[in-house]
Amino acid sequence: MKQIIFVIILTLLSNSPLFSQDSLMSLFDSPPQAIYTQATFKTTRVVLGQSVENPGKGNLIFVIQHHFGYVNKGAYDFFGLDQATIRLGYEYGITDWLMVGIGRSSYGKIYDGNIKMKILRQSSGKKNLPFSVSYFGSIGINTLRLPDKTINYYFTNRLVYLNQILVARKLTPGISLQISPSLVHRNLVETPLDDNNIWALGAGGRSKISKHTSFNAEYFYVFSKQTASEFHNTFSVGFDVETGGHVFQMYVSNSQGITGQNFIPGTTGNWLTGDILIGFNLTRTFVLNKPKDFKK
Amino acid sequence: MKKSILSILLVILVTPLFAQRYMTKAGQVSFYSDAPLEKIEALNKQVNCAMDTESGLFVVKILMRSFVFEKALMQEHFNEEYVESDKYPNATFKGKIVNLKDIKFSSPGAYPATIEGDLTIHGKTRPVKVKGVFTVTNDGIIARARFYLKIGDYGISIPGAVTGKIAEKVEITPDIYLKPLK
Numbered sequence: 509m510k511q512i513i514f515v516i517i518l519t520l521l522s523n524s525p526l527f528s529q530d531s532l533m534s535l536f537d538s539p540p541q542a543i544y545t546q547a548t549f550k551t552t553r554v555v556l557g558q559s560v561e562n563p564g565k566g567n568l569i570f571v572i573q574h575h576f577g578y579v580n581k582g583a584y585d586f587f588g589l590d591q592a593t594i595r596l597g598y599e600y601g602i603t604d605w606l607m608v609g610i611g612r613s614s615y616g617k618i619y620d621g622n623i624k625m626k627i628l629r630q631s632s633g634k635k636n637l638p639f640s641v642s643y644f645g646s647i648g649i650n651t652l653r654l655p656d657k658t659i660n661y662y663f664t665n666r667l668v669y670l671n672q673i674l675v676a677r678k679l680t681p682g683i684s685l686q687i688s689p690s691l692v693h694r695n696l697v698e699t700p701l702d703d704n705n706i707w708a709l710g711a712g713g714r715s716k717i718s719k720h721t722s723f724n725a726e727y728f729y730v731f732s733k734q735t736a737s738e739f740h741n742t743f744s745v746g747f748d749v750e751t752g753g754h755v756f757q758m759y760v761s762n763s764q765g766i767t768g769q770n771f772i773p774g775t776t777g778n779w780l781t782g783d784i785l786i787g788f789n790l791t792r793t794f795v796l797n798k799p800k801d802f803k804k
Numbered sequence: 805m806k807k808s809i810l811s812i813l814l815v816i817l818v819t820p821l822f823a824q825r826y827m828t829k830a831g832q833v834s835f836y837s838d839a840p841l842e843k844i845e846a847l848n849k850q851v852n853c854a855m856d857t858e859s860g861l862f863v864v865k866i867l868m869r870s871f872v873f874e875k876a877l878m879q880e881h882f883n884e885e886y887v888e889s890d891k892y893p894n895a896t897f898k899g900k901i902v903n904l905k906d907i908k909f910s911s912p913g914a915y916p917a918t919i920e921g922d923l924t925i926h927g928k929t930r931p932v933k934v935k936g937v938f939t940v941t942n943d944g945i946i947a948r949a950r951f952y953l954k955i956g957d958y959g960i961s962i963p964g965a966v967t968g969k970i971a972e973k974v975e976i977t978p979d980i981y982l983k984p985l986k
Contacts, residue, residue, distance in 0.1 A: 529898040543869075547884045563876065564879070565876065604876075720963050798874055802845070802874045
């Protein structure tokens with residue numbers, strides 16, 4: 509009899525929930541993994557200059573970049589709105605770390621081809637890296653008609669190169685900073701006194717105002733003395749507005765040029781005398797190559 | 805004395821048959837938002853799930869970052885602005901099978917089941933009741949269900965600019981293949 513009771517008690521004990529919900533949860537514990545920082549910036553540009561962001565793999569971004577004229581032109585030019593320079597471009601993510609792009613600017617009638625590579629990604633957890641590093645390279649082809657028909661020009665005379673190393677850190681979910689050491693190389697310059705190589709340092713950042721809006725600012729400081737004496741450093745401030753999958757950027761800047769080859773060495777506007785203009789970037793993303801789980 | 809040792813042995817031998825645990829780290833959960841202007845679909849194939857068929861305890865842990873979207877930008881916005889996966893990396897569900905006695909985990913077949921428990925997303929916990937089906941096979945158990953969540957219940961707000969692009973109610977479809985834990 510004693511034994512039977514013993515068996516019953518034992519059976520009851522063993523049938524009681526041995527595992528609590530939390531002990532079941534602990535089955536999922538796994539060694540820490542590297543967590544890569546995402547969305548350092550909302551889109552591929554800080555304002556005018558490139559950011560460390562790339563389009564996702566298989567994603568094509570169509571970009572319309574538009575600059576009006578200087579607001580200090582007064583009412584006759586409707587505060588700059590009568591004039592416009594525009595760049596149309598495509599950016600495609602071959603992989604998550606490699607982007608290729610093409611574009612055409614009305615300013616200087618420049619066609620450009622570019623490439624952006626993510627070299628390092630900011631991460632925490634198992635792998636700790638405090639910043640992201642990308643390379644951006646671009647070749648511009650100036651297609652303006654030749655100024656002097658008596659001189660023999662070569663095709664290579666039309667090429668302008670831009671090389672940038674982009675170093676960015678997302679400090680907090682809302683604040684990101686970036687510095688962009690840049691080199692512009694012009695194969696042909698107007699006079700022997702002009703610089704072929706122009707060194708510059710870009711610095712920019714964003715601060716979120718709300719979950720879907722951020723305030724962005726960007727400054728490019730030109731080191732090359734001759735260029736710096738004739739042109740102005742580029743300063744742009746604006747807002748990023750994200751509207752469900754698409755990003756709209758609106759800003760004011762002193763640069764009429766839109767690509768780095770144009771604005772780094774050639775900004776003529778001076779903020780102090782009111783040479784500022786309104787600009788915007790419109791982007792639309794298309795998924796050309798869907799992730800494999802979404803292929804029907 | 806001999807008898808009691810025998811009965812202890814019997815209890816120990818028999819117990820594992822009842823106290824059976826099943827788990828996976830590769831379950832699937834998809835969600836679908838059907839708004840007038842945009843349909844959003846995401847899939848997570850790294851869902852953690854464990855179940856104790858004896859007590860009926862059923863738990864799920866989802867790493868929010870592992871949801872894959874068709875558009876990379878949507879995935880970024882999902883993590884950045886909606887579920888805030890930096891702050892709230894995981895979604896968890898801690899529940900219990902209500903009709904445990906109707907399910908014979910020992911014999912293959914499909915059994916309708918109801919699970920009640922607490923679902924935590926975006927740091928907010930809400931009680932939920934999910935109706936689904938357990939399909940018992942020789943190798944394991946497949947848990948399938950389909951239910952709806954109001955994203956507002958979890959403190960996730962839809963800004964004015966994207967109303968019409970994100971539905972108030974999203975459809976959640978777990979499809980989890982659990983294997984016995986050795």
